[in-house]
Amino acid sequence: MSYSLIEYAAFFSMLLIVLSLIITFIRLVLGPSLPDRVVALDLITMLTVGFIISYIILTRESVYLIAVMVVALIAFLGTVAIARYLEKRVLK
Amino acid sequence: MIEIIASIFLIAGSIFMFLSALGILRFPDVFTRMHAATKASSFGCGLMLIAVMLHIGGAGIIIGAFLTIIFIFMTAPVASHMIGRAAYFRGVRLWEKTVVDELKDRYDLEKHTLSSKKDTK
Numbered sequence: 571m572s573y574s575l576i577e578y579a580a581f582f583s584m585l586l587i588v589l590s591l592i593i594t595f596i597r598l599v600l601g602p603s604l605p606d607r608v609v610a611l612d613l614i615t616m617l618t619v620g621f622i623i624s625y626i627i628l629t630r631e632s633v634y635l636i637a638v639m640v641v642a643l644i645a646f647l648g649t650v651a652i653a654r655y656l657e658k659r660v661l662k
Numbered sequence: 663m664i665e666i667i668a669s670i671f672l673i674a675g676s677i678f679m680f681l682s683a684l685g686i687l688r689f690p691d692v693f694t695r696m697h698a699a700t701k702a703s704s705f706g707c708g709l710m711l712i713a714v715m716l717h718i719g720g721a722g723i724i725i726g727a728f729l730t731i732i733f734i735f736m737t738a739p740v741a742s743h744m745i746g747r748a749a750y751f752r753g754v755r756l757w758e759k760t761v762v763d764e765l766k767d768r769y770d771l772e773k774h775t776l777s778s779k780k781d782t783k
Contacts, residue, residue: 574665575665575666575669576665576668576669576672576717578669579668579669579672579673580672582673582676583672583673583675583676583710584676586676586677586679586680587676587679587680589680589683590679590680590682590683590684591683593683593684593686593687594683594686594687596687597686597687597695603692603749603752603754604752605692605745605746605748605749605752605754606692606695608745608748609686609692609695609696609699609745610686610699612699612700612741612742612745613682613683613686613699613703616679616682616699616703616704616707616738617679617683617703619707619734620675620676620679620703620706620707620710623675623707623710623711623713623714624672624676624710626714626718627668627672627710627713627714627717627718630717630718632714632718632720632722632723635714635723635726635727635730636726638711638730639726639729639730639733642707642730642733642734642737643733645741646737646738646740646741649741649744649745650740650741650744652745653741653744653745653747653748654744654748656745656748656749656751656752657744657747657748657751657752
């Protein structure tokens with residue numbers, strides 16, 4: 571079974587995104603402060619969006635574009651909610 | 663031809679995402695990490711969605727991908743700004759080689775408002 575060029579490109583981008591997820595997870599575990607972890611979680615959702623986009627290109631299932639929109643929306647709402655929560659309980 | 667261009671866009675976008683992950687691991691403080699994470703990852707998402715537009719095509723896909731790009735580019739800076747503001751209010755330590763902190767003493771920590779009184783003094 572032979573793959574075309576775009577499928578090799580999709581495999582390569584999936585590999586890079588999984589490596590990025592591992593690296594970001596290291597920062598999520600290490601992160602010295604709470605905002606560090608929030609930034610890492612935001613980046614993890616953006617990387618999930620990228621992974622779904624690679625999957626769209628690999629399988630030509632364009633239905634998942636709606637999933638991309640929903641994940642981007644949830645990433646924005648979650649980050650804004652956590653940021654407001656962090657801002658309201660300022661450590662004195 | 664279109665397949666080659668879409669592959670280039672896809673790989674360029676994933677390389678930008680990898681660079682943002684590398685930046686979030688290697689940069690020294692919250693604000694520089696945020697600078698790496700937000701800008702590079704939203705740009706990478708934009709490039710990969712352009713690859714989707716080129717590879718699949720069709721009016722619905724192109725409109726949906728374009729709207730998603732606009733949505734990501736509108737919301738990522740807002741979310742990043744809110745995290746940065748919260749981090750500054752919590753007093754997260756800056757990098758020790760930071761040259762200037764222009765927000766110092768300008769935030770009212772009780773009312774959460776920004777003032778520029780320091781200039782008029």
